[in-house]
Amino acid sequence: MSSGSVSAALYAAVTSPSQAAGAVPEEAKELRHHLKNGKGFVNPWESYRESTAWQIISGKSNAPDTTPPTVPVHPPNFLPTRDTPALRATWLGHACFYVEFPGGFRVLFDPVFTQRCSPFSFMGPGRYTEMPCEISDIPHIDAVVISHNHYDHLSHPTIMKIKELHPNVHYFVPLGNKKWFVDCGMHNVTELDWWESRNIHLSSMASKDRIAREGHGVTDGRQTQESRNTGPQDISAVIGCLPCQHTSGRTPFDKSHTLWASWSVESGGKRIWFGGDTGYRSVDELPPHVDDYDPKFNFPHCPAFKQIGELRGPFDLGLIPIGAYDPRFIMSPMHANPFDSVNIFRDTKCRRALGIHWGTWVLTEEEVLEPPQLLRKALMQKGIPEEGVFDVCDIGESREYGESRSS
Template sequence: MVSYSSAVSNPVAAADAPDEARQATHHVKRSDGKTIRFKNPYPSAGEPPSAWEITSTMILGRLTGSAPAPDLSNVKIPAVKPEFLASRTGSTALRATWLGHACYLVEFPSGLRVLFDPVFEGRCAPVQWFGPKRHTPPACALSELPPVDAVVISHSHYDHLSLTSVRELAARNPEAQFFVGLGLEKWFRDNCGTTKVTEMDWWQDSELVLRRKVEAKTGNDQAPETISARITCLPSQHSSARSASDKDQTLWASFAISSGGKSVWFGGDTGYRRVPKLPVHIDDYGPEYDSLPRCPQFKQIGELRGPFDLGLIPIGAYSPRFLFSWMHANPYDAVEIFKDTRCKRAMGIHWGAWVLTNEEVEEPPRLLKDALKRSGLPETGVFDVCAIGETREF
């Protein structure tokens, strides 16, 4: 099997970064200028509800029956066995395979393989005996993946960053480069046995170069000598924490990857607009709510870095809206993000694995079709969902 060594440049501030990025308005600093945590800088996030408010509201809803847990007894999310390319020169298209929740493996026509937010455990929690339990298995085991060149982590929450998964990935792929938000590099170095970690701020670029190792070639071996990619860390509207003591001490982000003439924008996990508490039957995209502030950073991403061949955009974990809209996009938000970022095509992520909030498990794809229709877009073929393990080409 052909193997590669990897090298990555130090992140540099993008020349086209917006003014607020250069001013680091998302950093909260001490008087000596040291960043101690991060924040969402726009009214579209507002002041987040406390962890106690979220937890108590969800528990009370379960106990009183006003917001029961979603029914899993008849959920049928399709799944297929994934098929990856046998070689790095097997396709001129961009190939994206959904492995469950926010995890995608993307194979670029250059030969580059990028894995986004890998979590292969049964529970997205600090321990595997308590916390949200997976109701659909991952598409495959980590051992069944082809060699991975880059692993992108959007933020530190347990449904996006799994210690067990990244440890195994680092062990199986010693040349893989991990790209993370500010503050996470030390966690990776301390816990995952790898030094190939690049932490980045919003609107920073880094170049990844893979060089083929000297090996005996077979007669049909056409693997490229070098593979290059541009990795850009970009904004999202979210938060971070792995315990009660480290809230917002590491940076959440979206990422853009360009290689071989194709580009992907990975939304990770993000909100779009802050919605107040409303009766459940009220449409918060009705005309009376047009004035609710929207996060302007997605239009900046589209204008300065778009268009993208593929967007991986979250569509789930959004109910009740007054608790989660600031940090989790619903399908209507997702379509607006899709348009703002100027993605040519998109796939929905962040649904179908764990019950994290109150909406029915299979609701996000249904609402996505309605959101596309309302926006005058085709209900299929532009912004889709797929079976777990399915590959789409772009």
């Protein structure tokens, strides 16, 4: 069966969750991240500052070496059915992860299946590692979750291919991004503000037909071949939009017009946090090899991650950015380095984590294999085991995380 026909067998109903779906911080109702004129968004914390044009121009220039070998790439091994007792996460490069939940729910985060992360097919950052697969290789996609609209996270050609092969996919996007999808011809889109959540319930056509027949007093217990192939008949999840420290924009004229976000997804007794793309602090320009975590600097850090951990955690798995951070005095407001990433990991109360946002395109100046090296150093400094807790994996590799928990 083709991926499109499998996807077409399930239909989504999206509803507001009960209050028990997640607590909300007191100040959330103040909407401090909304511009007062209603035309955009801001990071409302001392931990964020705008990088000026002069900072960008004066940044030191380093061209990272992308000569192979860099990050190993393997063809992914997706499960052919929805039957799996464990949480399973597959890295598809950069920030794109495919997550298979116990019970059958399947989510694709920030998919970009193009050679360049650019508005143009002929210029812009090109991949130095190959795509591990095509959209057509993924057997089930129930939801696509987008963190923000930068080109390395939101790809028009990719979204159009998903629309073609998985027409019943439901898209979850931060506030202000729905119009882009509607303009692309998709209407199965839910846009959310920070701290908002939605239930998604998936049913097969057979279930819909059965419900309709029962409504007319007709029940025969039949099941179509198509519905048997999809596995479980009814699948539910809770998807939450949460804060992060970043920006948005697809042209020089629309910076921060739409919201950026991290996300939580809970299904089958497992809960994950997807960091998307985020900074943690804003660091001054310092001499080389000076530790910007030296207590004498005391740069403020973003308080939202601790709120996420306290109010929505713990999480069985965090997908946390670790790359695109150098030069620090320019990139730190928007991109975490591995030392920031480990603090985000602890703040959000993730039990385990995998590093994202590296290994695919040269977006900044650190060497392409530096993020996992610094991650090991950061874990060691915090007394966290260097393997088995916050890891990196090969592109196309899948990691599994235990049996479903009861809570």
